[in-house]
Amino acid sequence: MGIYVIRVPDIGEGIAEVELVTWNVQPGDSVTEDQHLADVMTDKATVEVPSPVHGKVISLGGAVGQVMAVGAELVRLEVEGEGNLKENSAPTPTSKAQAAPVSVAVPAPAATPVAPPASAPAPKAAPARAARPAAVARKEGERPLAAPSVRRRALDLGIDLRLVHGSGPAARIEHHDLDAFAAGGGQAAAVGSQYVERHGEEAIPVIGLRRKIAQKMQDAKRRIPHFSYVEEVDVTELEALRQQLNKIHGATRGKLTLLPFLARAMVLALRDFPQINARFDDDAGVVTRHEGVHLGIAAQTDGGLMVPVLRHAESLDLWACAAGIARVAEGAKSGKLGRDELSGSTITLTSLGALGGIVSTPVINHPEVAIVGVNRMVERPMLRNGQVVARQLMNLSSSFDHRVVDGMDAAQFIQAIRQLLETPALLFVE
Amino acid sequence: MKELTTKLLVIGGGPGGYVAAIRAGQLGIPTVLAEGVQLGGTCLNIGCIPSKALIHAAEQFETARHQAAGSQLGIRVADPQIDIAQTVRWKDGIVTRLTGGVGALLRKAGVKVLKGWAQIEDGKTAIVQVDGEAVRVRCEHLLLATGSDPVELHSMPFGGPGGPIWSSTDALSPDILPKRLVVVGAGYIGLELGMAYRKLGVDVTVVEAAQRVLPGYDEELTQPVLDALQKSGIVLHLGCSVQGWDAEHGVHVRSDERAEEFALPAERVLVAVGRRPRTAGFGLESLQLTMAGRHVAIDGHCRTSMRNVWAIGDVTGEPMLAHRAMAQGECVAEQIAGKNRSFAPVAIPAVCFTDPEVVVAGKTPGEARAAGIDCIDAAFPFAANGRAMTLEATGGFVRVVARKSDHVILGWQAVGRGVSELAAAFGQSLELGARLEDVGHTIHAHPTLGEAVQEAALRALGQALHI
Numbered sequence: 001m002g003i004y005v006i007r008v009p010d011i012g013e014g015i016a017e018v019e020l021v022t023w024n025v026q027p028g029d030s031v032t033e034d035q036h037l038a039d040v041m042t043d044k045a046t047v048e049v050p051s052p053v054h055g056k057v058i059s060l061g062g063a064v065g066q067v068m069a070v071g072a073e074l075v076r077l078e079v080e081g082e083g084n085l086k087e088n089s090a091p092t093p094t095s096k097a098q099a100a101p102v103s104v105a106v107p108a109p110a111a112t113p114v115a116p117p118a119s120a121p122a123p124k125a126a127p128a129r130a131a132r133p134a135a136v137a138r139k140e141g142e143r144p145l146a147a148p149s150v151r152r153r154a155l156d157l158g159i160d161l162r163l164v165h166g167s168g169p170a171a172r173i174e175h176h177d178l179d180a181f182a183a184g185g186g187q188a189a190a191v192g193s194q195y196v197e198r199h200g201e202e203a204i205p206v207i208g209l210r211r212k213i214a215q216k217m218q219d220a221k222r223r224i225p226h227f228s229y230v231e232e233v234d235v236t237e238l239e240a241l242r243q244q245l246n247k248i249h250g251a252t253r254g255k256l257t258l259l260p261f262l263a264r265a266m267v268l269a270l271r272d273f274p275q276i277n278a279r280f281d282d283d284a285g286v287v288t289r290h291e292g293v294h295l296g297i298a299a300q301t302d303g304g305l306m307v308p309v310l311r312h313a314e315s316l317d318l319w320a321c322a323a324g325i326a327r328v329a330e331g332a333k334s335g336k337l338g339r340d341e342l343s344g345s346t347i348t349l350t351s352l353g354a355l356g357g358i359v360s361t362p363v364i365n366h367p368e369v370a371i372v373g374v375n376r377m378v379e380r381p382m383l384r385n386g387q388v389v390a391r392q393l394m395n396l397s398s399s400f401d402h403r404v405v406d407g408m409d410a411a412q413f414i415q416a417i418r419q420l421l422e423t424p425a426l427l428f429v430e
Numbered sequence: 431m432k433e434l435t436t437k438l439l440v441i442g443g444g445p446g447g448y449v450a451a452i453r454a455g456q457l458g459i460p461t462v463l464a465e466g467v468q469l470g471g472t473c474l475n476i477g478c479i480p481s482k483a484l485i486h487a488a489e490q491f492e493t494a495r496h497q498a499a500g501s502q503l504g505i506r507v508a509d510p511q512i513d514i515a516q517t518v519r520w521k522d523g524i525v526t527r528l529t530g531g532v533g534a535l536l537r538k539a540g541v542k543v544l545k546g547w548a549q550i551e552d553g554k555t556a557i558v559q560v561d562g563e564a565v566r567v568r569c570e571h572l573l574l575a576t577g578s579d580p581v582e583l584h585s586m587p588f589g590g591p592g593g594p595i596w597s598s599t600d601a602l603s604p605d606i607l608p609k610r611l612v613v614v615g616a617g618y619i620g621l622e623l624g625m626a627y628r629k630l631g632v633d634v635t636v637v638e639a640a641q642r643v644l645p646g647y648d649e650e651l652t653q654p655v656l657d658a659l660q661k662s663g664i665v666l667h668l669g670c671s672v673q674g675w676d677a678e679h680g681v682h683v684r685s686d687e688r689a690e691e692f693a694l695p696a697e698r699v700l701v702a703v704g705r706r707p708r709t710a711g712f713g714l715e716s717l718q719l720t721m722a723g724r725h726v727a728i729d730g731h732c733r734t735s736m737r738n739v740w741a742i743g744d745v746t747g748e749p750m751l752a753h754r755a756m757a758q759g760e761c762v763a764e765q766i767a768g769k770n771r772s773f774a775p776v777a778i779p780a781v782c783f784t785d786p787e788v789v790v791a792g793k794t795p796g797e798a799r800a801a802g803i804d805c806i807d808a809a810f811p812f813a814a815n816g817r818a819m820t821l822e823a824t825g826g827f828v829r830v831v832a833r834k835s836d837h838v839i840l841g842w843q844a845v846g847r848g849v850s851e852l853a854a855a856f857g858q859s860l861e862l863g864a865r866l867e868d869v870g871h872t873i874h875a876h877p878t879l880g881e882a883v884q885e886a887a888l889r890a891l892g893q894a895l896h897i
Contacts, residue, residue, distance in 0.1 A: 143774075145838060146863065147861065147862045147863060148862075156769070156770060158770060169836075169867075169868070170863065170865055172863045
């Protein structure tokens with residue numbers, strides 16, 4: 001019998017630490033080769049850690065939610081024959097992750113917004129609740145404890161005993177409990193209602209992607225003075241064009257949503273507003289303007305919000321752009337994107353589609369300096385040349401980093417986009 | 431045709447039907463009860479009561495024979511004899527008194543009893559044949575309380591008391607005491623009667639398809655019964671099935687395990703392989719009620735799938751017990767009177783009047799654990815109970831099952847002589863939601879068998895005094 005230590009794998013360029021997201025094994029479990037042991041997460045991607053050998057788990061190197069350095073001991077296995085650990089020592093305390101969930105020693109790569117090594121809140125099981133005297137805390141389907149005379153009286157009074165608090169031993173319902181319930185107006189509720197007060201609570205540790213999101217949001221709001229600007233856009237012409245294009249080319253080139261048009265409009269408008277297509281390293285005090293437009297696409301995944309990146313949107317035509325957006329959004333959901341498609345965006349586009357609402361206040365994807373949000377499109381009566389006509393209208397709600405983008409520039413940028421969208425032919429004029 | 435209109439028509443005058451009718455009458459509901467044979471149903475006429483009478487007689491006879499053979503107690507008896515015809519007359523006397531009492535109670539409650547078979551026309555009409563005259567009874571509520579029949583084996587149809595193949599009914603009114611009796615089925619009916627006949631001096635052989643006697647109960651509980659069976663000289667053939675019968679060889683038995691067939695000579699064969707809900711022969715099928723297997727399906731209020739058609743007792747399936755039917759009958763009558771009632775007992779105790787007796791109420795340890803309940807259980811043996819010693823009945827025990835977290839009692843089981851009377855204590859503690867402490871800290875009179883109940887509860891708490 002030997003000891004085999006599996007270490008936190010080196011996942012890729014510049015990754016020095018990962019967060020433990022899931023354990024699929026427990027000490028004592030037998031594992032086979034290639035069995036999926038744990039999920040670890042970098043700032044963007046979640047990676048499965050397989051077992052390279054058969055064996056039995058002796059110990060785990062950390063708790064879920066813990067940030068561990070690459071190379072730290074992840075799992076210790078007992079294996080047939082010789083392991084990869086010579087001396088039969090206990091888990092080495094030299095491993096950084098072992099020492100503490102806080103790995104301050106490992107500096108985060110400058111460009112990537114790695115989770116600050118905050119003290120990891122160890123996920124705690126919800127503490128056992130002391131029974132509240134007023135609470136009716138019976139399990140689903142559990143019969144209330146009550147003597148036959150109490151049960152009979154409850155039936156006569158039309159009281160559902162499941163709703164009554166029992167003050168007797170083992171929460172047995174006594175006659176005076178029934179009296180109290182009836183006196184408290186419980187009778188009416190019992191006759192007409194099956195609704196029961198609920199007192200359960202569940203502590204959900206904020207870990208993994210959720211923690212990343214929380215940190216990024218907190219960071220963005222703490223660092224960036226947001227300036228929000230909302231404008232109404234008449235997209236009647238654009239919508240007509242979109243439908244026409246879908247009618248003609250939909251079958252062969254794929255259907256277009258509004259997003260590729262918007263991306264195109266942003267690409268064109270950004271030529272005149274390079275300060276908006278930029279990343280602001282506020283620690284260094286440097287704004288880096290980018291010629292290429294790397295468009296962050298806010299995408300809802302099962303784990304939470306992710307912002308995959310459509311690279312070089314300026315080089316894509318409508319259909320390539322549509323396909324690209326679909327691909328990165330889908331990739332984010334299935335967790336199949338590479339690092340280059342999960343970071344490096346220069347401006348972000350966010351749309352809730354039909355749920356877009358009237359106005360939103362999007363949060364800038366730090367270190368970018370602007371985010372454009374799309375609200376719901378709706379047909380409304382408008383006055384044009386003294387006539388009331390039906391028009392398709394849609395709001396754009398955008399936020400800018402007011403430290404480096406002035407309000408005037410931001411407004412002009414949005415007006416430029418509006419002009420492009422209201423006269424869609426302009427989208428195709430270089 | 432004579433016509434009769436009433437609010438409630440009860441079909442069947444057994445424990446379920448007559449209790450429902452009495453209660454309905456007391457509540458002022460115009461009630462008609464149709465009974466084809468005899469008030470009291472299976473229980474009073476051909477079940478609980480006569481079997482207990484026969485068992486009692488057999489016990490007395492056995493005691494006398496035991497004493498004749500030289501008794502430790504110093505009692506000397508010379509050559510006891512039994513006149514089985516007189517025994518049957520005595521038993522019939524009890525039955526007559528009880529059924530007569532039921533008739534009087536029904537009269538007192540203002541229930542009109544029609545003595546005749548009912549035939550259902552629809553959910554609100556039935557025709558009862560009373561002395562060759564058909565009476566059409568129209569009702570608002572129809573209560574089915576038709577009971578059950580002993581299951582017959584195809585190869586061995588029942589032939590009445592004088593025939594060789596007995597049902598439990600025939601065995602309760604024997605024409606003779608057979609020299610050799612084969613009992614098919616080691617459930618509670620087969621064993622109760624088989625043991626009684628053994629005590630009456632008959633050579634008894636029991637054939638059972640399962641590998642155990644009383645297969646419905648757990649092994650710990652049935653072990654003392656098995657010991658008693660063997661001690662009494664009853665021959666057991668477990669894991670065997672019955673193939674048929676002929677007058678020359680007796681019962682043909684096949685041992686599934688050893689793959690062999692053999693014959694058991696017998697003058698009489700008691701077939702006690704279970705009971706079947708009585709659902710055919712009276713037009714029930716015309717109502718197209720929802721069935722649950724062989725029995726009528728009912729909800730927690732004893733309602734069938736048809737509005738204002740109710741069903742109680744054996745016709746609604748297991749457990750086929752008179753006390754369940756009675757409770758259901760009362761429940762239905764009160765609902766018809768407009769009261770809010772449901773049939774939701776915590777426990778329905780069941781007693782097996784073998785020697786030793788077996789009584790269960792609520793969950794066994796196995797059932798509780800299967801239901802995912804973290805429970806504790808403890809048993810107190812009668813060997814440590816003074817009263818049991820004075821009764822020469824030190825076999826058996828009382829066992830309690832309770833939830834571990836709050837000690838609420840979930841079930842009781844007992845085996846031993848006379849433990850059937852403990853069913854009252856068991857049922858009460860379960861229905862009242864007692865905890866182990868409640869029973870353990872109640873003074874139980876000394877010297878009684880009931881002390882074992884208290885001691886079992888104390889033992890579950892780790893506080894037993896006498897063991």
